[in-house]
Amino acid sequence: MIVKSIRETVAGMWSLLVGMKVTSKNFIQPNITVHYPRQSVKSLEGYRGHIELVPNEDDPFKSKCIACNSCVRICPSACISLKASKPKKAAAKEGAADGAEDKKAPAKKAKPELLSFVLDYNYCCLCGLCVQSCPSGALRYSSDVYLAGFSRQEFVIDLLARLQYQAQKKGAANG
Amino acid sequence: MNLDLRLDTSGDFYAQKFQPTKRDDTLILNMGPQHPSTHGVLRILLEIDGEYIVRAEPVLGYIHRMHEKMAEVMSYPQYLPNPARTDYLHALAWGWAHVGAVERIMGIEVPERAEYIRVITCELNRINSHLLWWGAYLLDLGAFTPIMYSFDDREIIMDIMQRITGSRLTYCYYRFGGVSDDIDDRFVNETREQCARMKERFKMYKDLVTDNFILRKRVEEIGEISVQTCRKYGATGPVLRGSGQAYDVRRAEPYSVYDRFDFNIPAYDTCDAMGRYMVRMDEMQESIKIIEQALDSLPQGDFIHPKAPKRAKPPAGDVYFAVEGARGKIGMHLVSDGGKSAYRLKLRAPGFSNLSLFAEVSQGTLISDAVSILGSLDLVIPEIDR
Incomplete structure (x- = not known):
């Protein structure tokens, strides 16, 4: 009985020493954590921030969006809302003003124009279904990581304004 | 009144x-x-x-979010992100149960490559889940350092998964008829590297924690659950396997391509918290074996079926699909009336059954042992409350 308990104690002490060896081995290894406010991680590849509009190739101030509403319909959280001009009305107006080009114009004029695209990021669940459902590839993920705010209103994001701001900034940098 | x-x-x-x-x-x-x-x-x-x-x-009920009711209101694709929110630790298995049920009722074929990608990502996620359990359980028992090591490994796996799925925890990766994104060579190489690294880490975990006699005093012969008790409450997963019954959905009713891989179902008949601990530690190594085999035989092809429906509208009928999650058998019973959303979706959460036996098992134990028993059941409360 005594022999057994002594043996058990010795084996237990030995297991502690083995554990201590692991700890001391790791103690002399370099630091692997990142001290966030002073340092930040290098790569955020694949990070899905909130969605943003992709600019048109010809006009960076305009979006590729064709206002088909498929992202609005698929969104599980119903956090996307977009407004677009009605195509028929616009066609009729321009047709009345310029009668000569009536024939070739309708196909072009049938496109509704995007007026506003608002994302309520408070409710977004970052599933990415909107990006995948978009037929024209007008949505992509932004890489905004360090988002913080004081009110909910700050996260109701007007994506069209954001696109125009980005285009302006880019234009200023280029020119 | x-x-x-x-x-x-x-x-x-x-x-x-x-x-x-x-x-x-x-x-x-x-x-x-x-x-x-x-x-x-x-x-x-x-x-x-x-x-x-x-x-x-x-x-129960403090974090009830009506996930079953949401399935009746949302359309099928809209419900895709939901299963991940029930069990945030093994999100992909829940997602798999959902897409699997819809695929079965609609008869959607899944390309072979997609099945392999699902197996690889699901097993990576299982390792992640067990690693978090390991760290948190030891934290409950008063050992602080191990969770740091487990999070070190978890971060690497999450970085690998983030590139492919876009998320770190609540993945929404599986789609009806495949997955949302293909994997590339970099993913394959990084996963292989991580598998090799994990094998070394498991040795370290064994030295640091499993053999430690302070831990053994806290878990051995504590919380003994007999197979009969497990059956009575419908406990599955590591809880059942820790009681000696080698029941695993991946082997018992193989779904996807699990029947092609060579892996063991670890089971320990000590019935105590140590048995459940050992089952999970062994299961991580089995998962690595599965991942390596899947990477070796990864076929080429589509990652999603080209004719996969964008707006799923299953025919009327009902279907049951079960997968093996990190906590046990995850089942989804889907009843469809042919509409855009499910008529009824019943989620079978393994944690609920595993928790139910706690009332019986904890009788007559010390409070500190009850903490050990609770931890060994590996509970995820959002999954239990749904």
Whole structure:
């Protein structure tokens, strides 16, 4: 009985020493954590921030969006809302003003124009279904990581304004 | 209305229901809903005699979010992100149960490459889940350092998964008929590297924790659950396998391509917390074996079926699909009336069954042992409440 308990104690002490060896081995290894406010991680590849509009190739101030509403319909959280001009009305107006080009114009004029695209990021669940459902590839993920705010209103994001701001900034940098 | 009930300030509804007792020398104690060892908002009512538990009763519902009702309101693709929110630790298995049920009822074929990608990502996720359990369980038992090592490994796996799935925890990766994104060579190489690294780490974990005699004193012969008790409450997963029955959905009713891989179902018949601990430690190594085999035989092809429906609209009928999650058997019973959303979707959460046996098992144990038993069940409360 005594022999057994002594043996058990010795084996237990030995297991502690083995554990201590692991700890001391790791103690002399370099630091692997990142001290966030002073340092930040290098790569955020694949990070899905909130969605943003992709600019048109010809006009960076305009979006590729064709206002088909498929992202609005698929969104599980119903956090996307977009407004677009009605195509028929616009066609009729321009047709009345310029009668000569009536024939070739309708196909072009049938496109509704995007007026506003608002994302309520408070409710977004970052599933990415909107990006995948978009037929024209007008949505992509932004890489905004360090988002913080004081009110909910700050996260109701007007994506069209954001696109125009980005285009302006880019234009200023280029020119 | 019973006015006496309103005037009685000795606790809320559950506490009052729990109160009546024959003994007058016991104390009613609330463990939770905010308690570090319950990992969320689980509340356990305990009747204690000194340090010993006379009765215990879990109180649920603090994080009920109507996931089943949401399935009846949302269309099928809209529900895709939801299963991941039930069990945030093994999100992909829940997602798999959902897409699997819809695929089965609609008869959608899944390309072979997609099946392999699903197996690889699901097993990576399982390792992640077990690693977090390992760290958190030891934290409950008073060992702080191990969670740092486990999070070190978890971060690497999450970085690998983030590039492919876009998320780190609540993945929404599987789609009806495949997955949302293809994997590339970099993913394959990084996964291989991580598998090799993990094998070394498991040796370190064994030296640091598993062989440690302080841990063994806390888990050996604590919380013995017989196979009969497991069957009575429908416990599955590592809880059942820790009681000696090698039941695993991946082997018992193979779904996807699991029947092509060579892996063991670890089972320990010690029935105690150590048995459940060892099952999970071994399972991580088995998962690595599966991942390596899947990477070796990864076929080329589509990652999603080209004719996969964008707007799923299954025919009327009902279907059941079960997968093996990190906590046990995840089942989804889908009843469709041919509409855009499910008529009814029943989620079978393994954690619910595993928790149910706690009331019986904890009787007569010390409070500190009850913490050990609770931890060894690996509870995820959002999954239990749904």
